[in-house]
Amino acid sequence: MFLSNMNRIEKSSHLLVAAFDFGNTFSGYAFSFRDKPLEIHANNTWNNGSYLSLKTPTCLLLDPEEKYHSFGYEAEKKYTKLVERDEHQSWLFFRRFKMLLHKNKKLNRRTTVKDITGKRRMFAIDIFSLSIRYLRDHFLSEVRNHYFDIEETDIQYVITIPAIWDDNGKQFMRMAALQADIDNERLTLALEPEAASICCQKISVDSKDKNNMSGLQYIVIDIGGGTADITAHRINANGTLTELYKASGGPWGGMYVDNNFLNFLEDLFGEQVMSCFKEEYLEDYLDMLREFETNKRQVTYDDCDEQEQTYVSFKLPSALREISEKENGKVLEELINSSSFSSDIFSKKDKIRVGVELARKWFDGPINDIIHHVEDLLKQPQVRQVSTLILVGGMAESPYVQEKIRYAFSSKRLIIPTDAGLAVLKGAVVFGHDPMSISVRVMRYSYGIEMFQRFKRSTHKSSFRVKVDGKSYADNVFHVFVRAGDTVQFGQEITKMASPVNKESSLYPIYRSLSSDPKYTTEPDCEMIGILSLRHYEQDDFKSKKVKLTMIFGNTELIVKSEEIGGVVKSSSTFNCLME
Known part of the structure; x- marks a missing residue:
């Protein structure tokens, strides 16, 4: 793919590096050994019931005594069963809580986070710490199944964080890791877009790009679940990276596309229907969001047939239909015909088909913010020589996002690495072996x-x-x-x-x-x-x-x-x- 003929990796003192990509939507880990730092192993044992995944949802379940019960898919599965049996009231379920640390001026040890019901709170430091502890324990269990002589003290840990976080957010994440019994001296925080940049430079290298890359300037656009992080780098002759302009970005991640989809459903069915559906059929609600996560990649930049509108299909849970008919007194087809979306959507069996023009609007808000931000960034004298954009993060796997950015910056070379959603995680592992790979920052x-x-x-x-x-x-x-x-x-x-x-x-x-x-x-x-x-x-x-x-x-x-x-x-x- 790209970037450098420089494979400079300083020899580290620890046996291996384990990196945790603690995301707003999904989390995962990867590791590599000192002798083969670029041979990165990512965990692929997360099981959502249908297939194995490289990441697991960032959600945590506490029991009625406010003690840890489970994390990720296991937490989702357990909580949905509790909801089905109407036994969930005394349990606490937390999801998508990382954004609490984004530009929170009052962040401290007593900052609290709401559970999914919004009715109960816990100290955020405890929720983050329990989540990090789970990732650490899961990693140790998996790695010791294959490498029996690994000691915990052999490991250097890396946790990824957005580059645009304030100093208090960074310190909060470190304190949460310390509370999870990770040794302070063996813990490094990695800025997410920097890690992605390192991944592209050190790992994803095409033979045609191996020569004469010293001096290349590029911008990394990392679109995660909560934030978009944007950094500009130059490759130095010794293989290190120089930051050209201060890191920037904003709350323009994939969760805002999801929120726009949910707002559309709320406009169609009504706030009461969606609230009831989420509260009484949580498993179906989460399944619907998982399917949307996959199917939203059907949204493309160009229509296949200019004469006829292209549609994107989403499975509609039967429970949602039933609640809607009871609450609105109309079958779905009647509800659609009487709505403002009558020319954009129609139902077919258990699916709803949404016109691609409408679906694109769910993306346009956050993606247009990113485009405008990068346009302003490219006007700065320090980055006017930038020739290449690198697009990474979960949202980088969306064809619509790719083509919108490609069109907006047609004069630039756009690089989208294979497994763009894992670029941050892989780069964080390499960064853990060689923190000096970013030699100059702004x-x-x-x-x-x-x-x-x-x-x-x-x-x-x-x-x-x-x-x-x-x-x-x-x-x-x-x-x-x-x-x-x-x-x-x-x-x-x-x-x-x-x-x-x-x-x-x-x-x-x-x-x-x-x-x-x-x-x-x-x-x-x-x-x-x-x-x-x-x-x-x-x-x-x-x-x-x-x-x-x-x-x-x-x-x-x-x-x-x-x-x-x-x-x-x-x-x-x-x-x-x-x-x-």
Whole structure:
């Protein structure tokens, strides 16, 4: 397929890497060994009752004591049987909860998530942790069935996350993994579009593309279940990747197509009918959504026959028909004829046939948002030399999505790798072996701390002037460590010296801003993301001591730490951005 003649993989110290693609809709894992990092094994034992799958639904079932019962297809099957027997009221079923972490400014350990009924809540950290624990335990069970001498400490774990997540979402996912007993020192977070990029570069390589790929620039469009993540990369001469522009994207994933389909059914049958169908016939409801997941790929960009409208067929559960006839007092054909969809749909036996023009509208909202976003991105000077687009993620397997993007960017080469839905997972495994494969990243935000500065009329606004011990200072000054748009190397450290705040401990609020030149922490696009707390053990003459503040950039996560300088008893700390 594509991309590079560079197969640079650094030798890692662990025996194997296991990557978990924890998605909003589906989850799965894959792994490879140190000696053969590109020989990736994906689990294919998930069973939905009809066939084996490479991923399982991201859903979790808790028993009446709020204890773990099951995950994935097993959880779906058990809960639907409970619903059939009307025994589900005391159980808790959670699905599609990953989007809780998307741009959630108030995210912390006490953040809650609703179950499927919307009536009960659990701490989100527990729901995520139990889900990750299930994936870890399932992986260990499967790998030990084939490799008997594997120890848990031999494994480096990788969990994929959207590149557009905030710092608190990243830290939340790490904390959930730690709560699932994954060792912090053996855990790496991988940004999903970066992982997909690595997969295309390292694994999916055509012989015709093996030469002279150094310097190639391309954009990765990763359309998952919840979000679309978009990054731009250049291949370096040594096989590493340089990020050309800060990661971006939005809530434009496949679940919004599903929601549009459900909104269509609600418009046709009525809100009461759909609510009753979901509540009383959950198994049929989930089966309908699974079938839609498959059949929506019938939606194409061009009609087969220009003279006659093309239709897409969906199986309609008999229970839904029965509830509708009882509630609406009309058989389905009468209901269709009296609706606004009378010229777009008709029923045939147990199926409903939807005109492809109507079906396309279910896709158009999120996909048009992606297209407009990429169009704006290509106007940026840093990516004007981009010649290729790579489309990955579950939605990349839709012919309609492929052709819409191909048409919108006809001057660019469009690459859709085989098994596009697994590109993130496979790339995450490779990334786990060699985290330095992304050597340069672009900062999305400016980062710094709030501090006093000696007041200067030429520099500071008079409204920020304060008096301390008879001297004039400027308050709320944004002391910048790195600026939005800056390029940083992997693991790049930036250190500043500060003074202790008081005898017992020092608190240093960490701020970020979308501006590349923030002046004060009170500016509208500036926000505090966490507090760095440092305890002082030697409190005498604390004013003579200094504090070294270090921010580490270029990794998938921001690292901030402090160290007291000048004392005999050393004190250090790292910061927490999950503020209560």
